[in-house]
Each structure stands twice: as structure tokens, then as C-alpha cells.
Amino acid sequence: QVQFVESGGGLVQPGGSLRLSCAASGIIFRFQNMAWYRQPSGKQRELVAYVTDGFGTTYVDSLKGRFTISRDNAKNTVYLQMSSLKPEDTAVYYCNTYPPNNGQWGQGTQVTVSS
Helix, strand or coil: CCCCECCCCCCECCCEEEEHHHEEEECCHHHCCEEEEEECCCCCCEEEECCCCCCCCCECCHHHHCCCEEEECCCCCEEEEECCHHHHHEEEEEEECCCCCCCCCCCCCCEEEEC
């Protein structure tokens, strides 16, 4: 059974940083492209960044320079380091494969950027 468990979200002030983690199971992790997505309240889920099985990374243009995606194949875990956070980064953050397996979303982790 495929499962993604996200953690690390919380309330942070503008300009602050957070590191999200996502533990994956039920997939051969090292062979998968992995991604972070986010869904602001009342809006569609959107891609944030993905890391290939070869460790190449791609980011949404608007997030380049502030977010860093990485993976640890030994731990079946993908990370998202977020810095210089803005209120518009407030959303529920999810991980999944890239492209996503739409039947297997986790519960996500809430990130709220507010003073």
C-alpha cells in the first residue's frame, strides 16, 4: 500500500524558515521522481518542486531561490527546505510522486505564514 506521511509544518513569521519531511512507503522510492505540491485554502493543488531519481531538481519559477527540494533514498524521505517565507506560501503541503499518483495523497502538513 502506497503511503506518504508529511510533517514539519507550522506557524512561522514572514521571512522565516521551515523544513518539511515526507516519508514514503509502498513504492520503490529510489526509482521514483518525487515532488512537493501545495494547496492554498480554496484553491487548486499546485506543483512546488520535484527531484528526479537521478537527483535533478526543478522548481516553479516563482519559488526559485527560496525553496530547496532534496531526497534521502536510504530513508525513503523527501525534504523541502523553505526560506524567506511569505504569507502567500500559506497552504497545505503534500508530497507524491511526479507525476502524482492521484489515488494516494497523504494528509499533508499545514504551513501558515503570518505575523
